[in-house]
Amino acid sequence: MPPTFVVAIPRSLQTGKQSLTMQHALTTMPLPVITPPSRPDSDSLLSPDIMAHPSISVGMRSRPPLDITPKSRPRAISVPLSPSSSSSSSSSAIKNTTQCSSMTKLGKRCSRQVKLPSTHSHIDPIPVVYCHQHRDAMFHAQTGFYVRQKGMPDTFVEFSDYIPQYLQRDTQLALRVEMEKAASTSDVPGYIYTYEIRDTKRPGVIQLKVGRAVNLTKRLDQWGKQCGSKVPIVRGWWPGTVEDESDDDGTNGSLLTGNIKAGEPGPLCHRVERLVHIELADLVVHTPYLDPKFPKVDNSDTSPSTSGSPKKATMKPCLDCGAIHREIFAFPRPEKGRYKGREWELLVKPVIEKWGKFVSEYYA
Structure with missing residues (x-):
């Protein structure tokens, strides 16, 4: 209810002599009640009209106290976004495009949409991608970088010492960015292991699962329980090596x-795995090792439009767990040459050892 304002009669009018007209008005007319227009409640503020008339006293009708106790309601559930659930990545999954990763001269990110390279579809999260203009500019901008390691002397690393020319330009640029990143404080020591998943129905393909683990023995056991239909055969791991003859130092022995x-x-296993996955994805999708001239092949000038679309056969959800195992790389087997039957030994293992050595030397 809005407050009511009662007009108080001055004492000088209640006593003393009044004219006949005033006496008649006081005895026959009721005291006026002033109801102001509705406005937001306020217990401490007065309207300008009331403040301008000191002879008007304010009376407030009683009203129930205001309940300011907050009403309880269920807490909102916060779900972290994954690259596949974010708006930009969802768009990429549908349209097969993503935004250019480069910065313009004005200090803003380039707004061009770029076709997602075939190799990047196999990697989570998606590596950097550049439009045609920034792609060429980034590739020719510099040949190496200075390692950012606190407390260590400046060391310049040449990209060509670690990135072969038979990789696509998009892959090379993605590796450059990962190489130059400072070491993460959340990265931990661990292992990079490799399984072979045998599939008698696909004799022309060798499937190698390359992942990381903090506890190697435990991770091998988890995989067998998670995907029971896949029989993993251990091929090796980093930084340990398996030789033909075992010894007692704990580094060699049974598979x-x-x-x-x-x-x-080994140090920074997340960093090593990321570098390994980017390079292996290129080998699987574009198969430069099938070229008779490999490794003396230069694919750095290959146009993205001619690089083909992502291979959907290797991206199907697992029938056991429903997940997409992006760490499983299906290599078409060479039919002849020195790499036939030696895909793990001559293609995959050297990539793991190379990036393990790089991280150990410059960031450990």
């Missing part, structure tokens, strides 16, 4: 699950 001696872990 049988349950009989593996992992040895000491």
